[in-house]
Amino acid sequence: MDDRSPxxxxxLVVDDDxxxxxxxxxxxxxxxxxxxxxxxxxxxxxxxxxxxxxxxxCCDLNMPGxxxxxxxxxxAERKVKCPIxxxxxxxxxxxxxxxxxxxxxxxxxxxxxxxxFGLEEMRATLARMATLATxxxxxxxxxxxxxxxxxxxxxxxxLLHYQxxxxxxxxxxxxxxxxxxxxxxxxxxxxxxxxxxxxESSGLIAPLTDWVVQEAIQQCASWQRGGLDICVSVNLSxxxxxxxxxxxxxxxVTRRAGLGPERITLEITESKLxxxxxxxxxxxxxxxxxxxxxxxxxxxxxxxxxxxxxxLPFTELKLDRTFVSGATSDADARSLLESSVQLAKRLRLxxxxxxxxxxxxxxxxxxxxxxxxQGYYMARPMPGDKIAPWYSGWQAKxx
Numbered sequence: 001m002d003d004r005s006p007x008x009x010x011x012l013v014v015d016d017d018x019x020x021x022x023x024x025x026x027x028x029x030x031x032x033x034x035x036x037x038x039x040x041x042x043x044x045x046x047x048x049x050x051x052x053x054x055x056x057x058c059c060d061l062n063m064p065g066x067x068x069x070x071x072x073x074x075x076a077e078r079k080v081k082c083p084i085x086x087x088x089x090x091x092x093x094x095x096x097x098x099x100x101x102x103x104x105x106x107x108x109x110x111x112x113x114x115x116x117f118g119l120e121e122m123r124a125t126l127a128r129m130a131t132l133a134t135x136x137x138x139x140x141x142x143x144x145x146x147x148x149x150x151x152x153x154x155x156x157x158x159l160l161h162y163q164x165x166x167x168x169x170x171x172x173x174x175x176x177x178x179x180x181x182x183x184x185x186x187x188x189x190x191x192x193x194x195x196x197x198x199x200e201s202s203g204l205i206a207p208l209t210d211w212v213v214q215e216a217i218q219q220c221a222s223w224q225r226g227g228l229d230i231c232v233s234v235n236l237s238x239x240x241x242x243x244x245x246x247x248x249x250x251x252x253v254t255r256r257a258g259l260g261p262e263r264i265t266l267e268i269t270e271s272k273l274x275x276x277x278x279x280x281x282x283x284x285x286x287x288x289x290x291x292x293x294x295x296x297x298x299x300x301x302x303x304x305x306x307x308x309x310x311x312l313p314f315t316e317l318k319l320d321r322t323f324v325s326g327a328t329s330d331a332d333a334r335s336l337l338e339s340s341v342q343l344a345k346r347l348r349l350x351x352x353x354x355x356x357x358x359x360x361x362x363x364x365x366x367x368x369x370x371x372x373x374q375g376y377y378m379a380r381p382m383p384g385d386k387i388a389p390w391y392s393g394w395q396a397k398x399x
Contacts, residue, residue: 008055008083008126010035014045014071015060015087020115024058024087027122042066042074049075054082056129058113061088061098069098076105083108083129089115096332128329144187146202149195153207157183160215161381164390165233165352165374168366171398173391175231175265177374178216179381180208196237205237214253217264219384221257228388233265233295241268242279247286261291265316269297281311288313295352299340309347317344319370321355328360341368 011033015021018040025036037052039045042065045057057080061068068088075084084107086095095112102109111129113121152158162176182190199205213234220232240246254261266287284294295316296308309317319340326333344351353365356375365373379390 008033010052010054011037011056011058012045012048012054013038013058014040014042014063014068015058016040016063016065017060020060024122027119028058030119031123031126042071045071046074046078049078049080056083056085058085058087061086061090061094069101072098072102072107072109073105076102076107080107083110085111085113085125085129087113087115087117093332144184144190144195144198146198146204148184149182149198149202149204149208152182152184152195153204153211157185158208158211158215159183160212160219160384162219162232162384162387163374163381164379164387164394165372166378166394168353168362168370168373171394173228173230173387173394174372175233176384176387177233177267177381178212178219178235180212200237200239205239206243209237209240210249210253213250217253217257217259220263221259222384223387224259224263226388228391230387231263231265233267235267235269235297238269241283244279244282246283247290247292250287250292251290262293265293265295267295267297267318277311284312288315298354309343309349314349316350316352317347319351319353321375324353324355324361324365324375325357328358328364334364338368341370345369 008028011025011028013021013024013028013036015024015038018038021038021040025038028036033056037048037054039048041063045059048054057075059068059071063071066074068086072084084102086098086102086109088095088098092112092114095114099109099112111125113125159181160178161181162178164173165175165177166172167174180192180196182192182195184190196205196208199208216232216234220230223230250264250266251261254264268284287294293315294313295318296312296314297318298320299317308314317340319337323333323337323340327337328334341351350372351370352372352374353361353370354374356362356365356373356377358377361375362373362377378394382390
């Protein structure tokens with residue numbers, strides 16, 4: 001039997017136990033690694049990193065002197081870019097905590113392996129890491145000025161793409177989330193990461209929000225006129241939740257479009273909710289009184305989720321993609337996801353799962369009773385006039 005499988009060519013194994021280091025090295029060699037070097041301390045690991053480049057680092061946690069957490073701190077200071085596999089006999093929760101710490105420091109800690117392990121466990125872990133090591137390409141985020149953004153809002157350089165939200169149990173298209181983009185005349189297509197923070201810091205978030213709301217509502221009305229009976233979701237910046245006239249502005253846009261407010265879901269990111277509770281309660285309560293729906297977005301990524309669910313009149317809970325993507329392989333992520341779904345059911349909230357990328361994730365969410373889902377498994381964000389043709393193709397595929 002051929003033990004070889006796709007494996008990093010050059011690997012550094014950091015483990016104070018020489019025997020364990022040799023065992024890991026042998027397994028890696030059997031799986032196709034061409035060069036495997038070992039280091040018994042953080043200092044020796046840094047020396048080897050200074051002398052050569054590696055495609056993977058296997059790092060133990062339980063080491064005398066500098067432990068694995070301190071070692072990864074050195075890796076972060078050195079700005080190590082290659083994937084890191086944590087290998088340890090410590091409790092799995094400790095391994096996960098170390099992984100999160102490494103990620104927060106900018107390291108690509110993309111694998112965990114509990115001791116003792118054998119060839120198949122190593123093979124499976126490397127295969128999972130290989131899928132994470134090739135993320136979707138992302139263009140560098142350019143630096144833009146407030147003046148450029150102001151001209152973009154006034155000069156029709158912005159556009160909306162929409163990601164379908166499907167009923168996970170029937171496959172029926174029920175809604176679409178509006179996502180803003182910037183088609184810069186010189187810099188080209190830019191994602192929201194390039195300008196949303198700028199809009200918030202420069203006082204441009206109000207006109208930007210007004211533009212997005214108006215465009216999304218008009219698109220929803222256009223879908224209705226064309227026979228596509230779906231709703232639309234729009235993201236609101238936390239800063240707009242301090243503007244007491246916001247409910248009136250959105251109501252007027254909806255009225256002019258001839259659309260019912262129940263067709264509009266306004267998404268509020270939980271981790272960025274405004275600190276001014278009086279204004280927040282005022283605005284969200286008035287939005288609900290006028291018939292709009294409210295979603296708490298990225299649920300579980302902040303520290304006040306339960307408090308906000310109790311205080312604010314939400315109708316929908318959006319499950320963060322980090323829970324969804326980990327639920328099929330991580331017991332803790334699955335437990336958190338399932339608990340969130342059950343909480344939403346008890347609070348009579350609709351649930352929407354973000355970031356669905358596999359059929360396995362879809363099936364798990366169906367089993368948990370999640371209502372709607374969106375993600376690349378079904379469709380990437382697309383222009384509004386592409387939604388109807390896409391949906392026709394989707395219906396033919398699942399029929």
